[in-house]
Amino acid sequence: MKFGKEFASQMVPEWREAYMNYTYLKTLLKQILIFRRGQTRSPENSRQPPAKVASLKRRVSLFRAFSGLTSRYSNSPKKDKEDEVILVSATDEEHGENGRSYQTVFLRSSEDGGDLELVFFRGLDHEFNKVIQFYKTKVEEVVNQAEELSSQMDALIALRIKVTGPPAATPAAAVSASPFINETKTGSYPLDVIQEEHQEKRSEDTKGYKMASLEVLNHVKLNTTTETPLSTVKNVFKSLNLNLHFNKNEVRVAEEKLRQAFIEFHEKLRFLKNYAFLNQLAFSKIMKKYDKITSRNASDAYLHMVEESYLGQSNDVAKLIDRVEAAFVKHFCNGNRNQGMNTLRPKAKREKHRITFFVGCFFGFSLALIVAIIASIHVRDLLRSEGRTQYMNTIFPLYSLFGFLVLHMLMYAGNVYFWTRYRVNYSFIFGFKPGTELGFTEVLLLSSGLSVLALAAVLSNLEMELEPETQSYKTWTELLPLFLVIVVLLITICPFDILYRANRYFLLVTLWHCICAPLYSVTLPDFFLADQFTSQVQLLRNLQFYVCYYGWGDFKTRDAETCNNSEVYDVLFIVIAVVPYWIRVLQCVRRLCDGRDSTQAMNGLKYLSTIAAVVTRAIYSQKRGITMKIIAASTSGVATIFSTYWDIVMDWGLLCKNSENPWLRDKLILPSKYIYFIAMVLNVILRLAWMQTVLDFHEAPFLHRNALIAIVASLEIIRRGIWNFFRLENEHLNNVGKFRAVKSVPLPFSYEDGYKNL
Structure with a gap:
């Protein structure tokens, strides 16, 4: 299967407009290819026997220095300015929510067909800036959602402790004297949230380690109950009391809602990770195709810029995926990682x-x-x-x-x-x-x-x-x-x-x-x-x-x-x-x-x-x-x-x-x-x-x-x-x-205004 079809089949359907328009850029390259073929078939160029030129290039290549089987010459010499094809720069102009705009300067526009290549690089820059803007916006969304889920987990674990009683002593109790613990009259207990670090690191350094405090229960309400015809009728004639009653049914409802929220959140993170990978691969493919058609070497400079950009350097999504999986396995699967991964990463349906x-x-x-x-x-x-x-x-x-x-x-x-x-x-x-x-x-x-x-x-x-x-x-x-x-x-x-x-x-x-x-x-x-x-x-x-x-x-x-x-x-x-x-x-x-x-x-x-x-x-x-x-x-x-x-x-x-x-x-x-x-x-x-x-x-x-x-x-x-x-x-x-690819799951708890910012 050609890359264009594979690229389209791997897209998130609701985000299709946000992906790099590979088909459009490929169309621009076809125009360049048609122009160059026309140039090679012109009367002036037809007098030169192409076979001898190819043979000459082959003979000359036989006398080039051997690069070594173990890449001894990995540090290639810098290119002369005469060999440069493009210059890629990033401007700090305000570009919507992007904050940074990338622009490519084509240095060979004066050559025959240079105007077509100039159009190609303008389209390429437009697609890259579109991808960067969308990706950065979505990453900011998931970071905010992660903070919200962390607050929800604070309330859930505190509710678990209140209903089922304090857990048995754990190694984390050794850090109870830390000044970062929220101590209350009801006591304090350790809390693992999405931002939790690895256990080994926490045992060495407890700075910033959050502790579960029952104080949070005084500032939250249960948003949702299981919807039934009876609950709807009660809600019509009498406002439902959404205050916590500290019973096991509330814990069950909150766990089910948060469990589903984690699953949908993890799916969105996987979509984002796949989005970044596919677009980087698409830019690599299109630049390699450009080099092949034009016999230039512009892909190295452009792909270096892609790699150094936010799309290639940001690892927020990968970190969140690891932390979400660890939190889900621990809090919703009783530590059973196989069960958690089967839930978070369901296998593709196979045709029978x-x-x-x-x-x-x-x-x-x-x-x-x-x-x-x-x-x-x-x-x-x-x-x-x-x-x-x-x-x-x-x-x-x-x-x-x-x-x-x-x-x-x-x-x-x-x-x-x-x-x-x-x-x-x-x-x-x-x-x-x-x-x-x-x-x-x-x-x-x-x-x-x-x-x-x-x-x-x-x-x-x-x-x-x-x-x-x-x-x-x-x-x-x-x-x-x-x-x-x-x-x-x-x-x-x-x-x-x-x-x-x-x-x-x-x-x-x-x-x-x-x-x-x-x-x-x-x-x-x-x-x-x-x-x-x-x-x-x-x-x-x-x-x-x-x-x-x-x-x-x-x-x-x-x-x-x-x-x-x-x-x-x-x-x-x-x-x-x-x-x-x-x-x-x-x-x-x-x-x-x-x-x-x-x-x-x-x-x-x-x-x-x-x-x-x-x-x-x-x-x-x-x-x-x-x-x-x-x-x-x-x-x-x-x-x-x-x-x-x-x-x-x-x-x-x-x-x-x-x-x-x-x-x-x-x-x-x-x-x-x-x-x-x-x-x-x-x-x-x-x-x-x-x-x-x-x-x-x-x-x-x-x-x-x-x-x-x-x-x-x-x-x-x-x-x-x-x-x-x-x-x-x-x-x-x-x-x-609306780029809506994941279900919006209502969260079980709502905080008092301003409490989470304290």
Whole structure:
């Protein structure tokens, strides 16, 4: 792999703009190369036989002094001024937060093509100053964060001592007479913080050694408690007492928060270390390429400057990494370094060939089952049989539920594939634990496996019903879909470490947050999952049909009249469709209260308009009438315009009139702009699928009503899949714009104003 591709693959996606623009500088070198090739091919130069020149150089080189196998002449003589190509200088001008700006003077600008090389060095200086400025800013951030974590550790260890009692005497107790110890009436105990030195050095010199003092507990409060619906309700009606109560639960909560803060902080430090290394390597590669193209020797002087700069000389990040690892192992892993390193430095996820193998097998089985089902229907002419209508009204809705699930999973697999291909950091955006996120092959494995189970059940149902030997077991035939649903639910809630337990747990927790809205703070996974349910209304209605069909015993006679003629069922039919949108309304209210973001009020109104449209369409489908038809069409039209605008402008960030890409946005991930316009048009068209309700397309004689409903529901799932990609792309670009590559973890303790500065 060429360095340019390797360099791009190793970048932190959210910091891409801060890296050296290797591609741009390489383009400038190509222009220099093209110019020099043109010079060598000119009529004047073509008269000189290049072969003889090369031979002459080779012969002359044979008479050069031998440099020695052991580098005897390591001190090379100084270059004459005539051999100098560039002069690199650092000015102390104020350059933003940089403080120092580097500038290269090209000494051969008067030569042919010198203006191109001058442009190259200007671009090189610009990129280097950009890298230095970003790196210095980030190092200052992590140093400040390290000081904050040290203060948090002061409070945590003091709280541990207060709750569990003073530890047994340690060698550190020998320094208790040091004047640097903070002595209080409650006593003082040794404290290891991020700035702690090695044990050997501390045993020799205790100067500056900090001691844990219980005095700190009088000046801190516990910021966060475990969020539950009950704690949220208490917080609404009565302010929570955040003062410390000195119990083990507070220690546990504080430890968990600080543990996560250390993990995220260590990840940021690793990103910074890798950032410095990659950029230094990139500058080395580009300068070596420049020397090769121009036959000059400018890389030594420039790379010497790079090495002597803050980027090459600063070791703050490396020291912090060592100290963070030592503190994490000691305080959160009970001294078990292997456990600590496995937590701080998770191993890269490895692709498993057996997953690809099973995906291929399951897709092959699915295709074979589809062919078998089609052949069975065609041979027995089931589409014209008397039981066709009864089958479509009862069995088809039961099995179409699995079709909706499989289609949604296939769309998500496609999203994951393209997110990975275009380096959208979906794992960070969703908040998956490192190494637990599902790749597109794993999502395909689950979807193809579910499709095999569902299709096998459909084929078994047909065969058992039509064979004379199994007709007496008709009741059991009707129970096949229910058994399949139970199997899927049991796998989802299975507590054992099989079938991606971390992802199943993440899904269930997020689902619980959606159900309990607005009692939990709303994160991106919460409202993202709720949005998925707004596109799976028909699936929820099929689940309602499951409850009615099997709960009231209609499956024994394959008769759904109990459900179809029940007024309660009709009311629930509307309520079920409203629930996902109502959850989104509540989530918007919570986000409005938490962040005071006025756009969430508009977003809530959008979902309220959709609720009005869904209700009126459902009532029209049950009651009919020209008045209800006009109301349903009007509310649906308003909701469609409102939702389409929100999708394209707010969620996707497109239709920016004055952007660098007209009517799109300044930064795009996909290389082809027309794809964005196609996606916008498709979003509009697919959102108009509701028109089949008010235009009475469901009464078409060539297609059963339930089949048309399933097609429309599938189109909405496809629209949601397209929306998912561009929604996360926009979120990723927002993170890139803010250089946000690490989660912000709330710290457990807050200090009184000015106490830490004492």
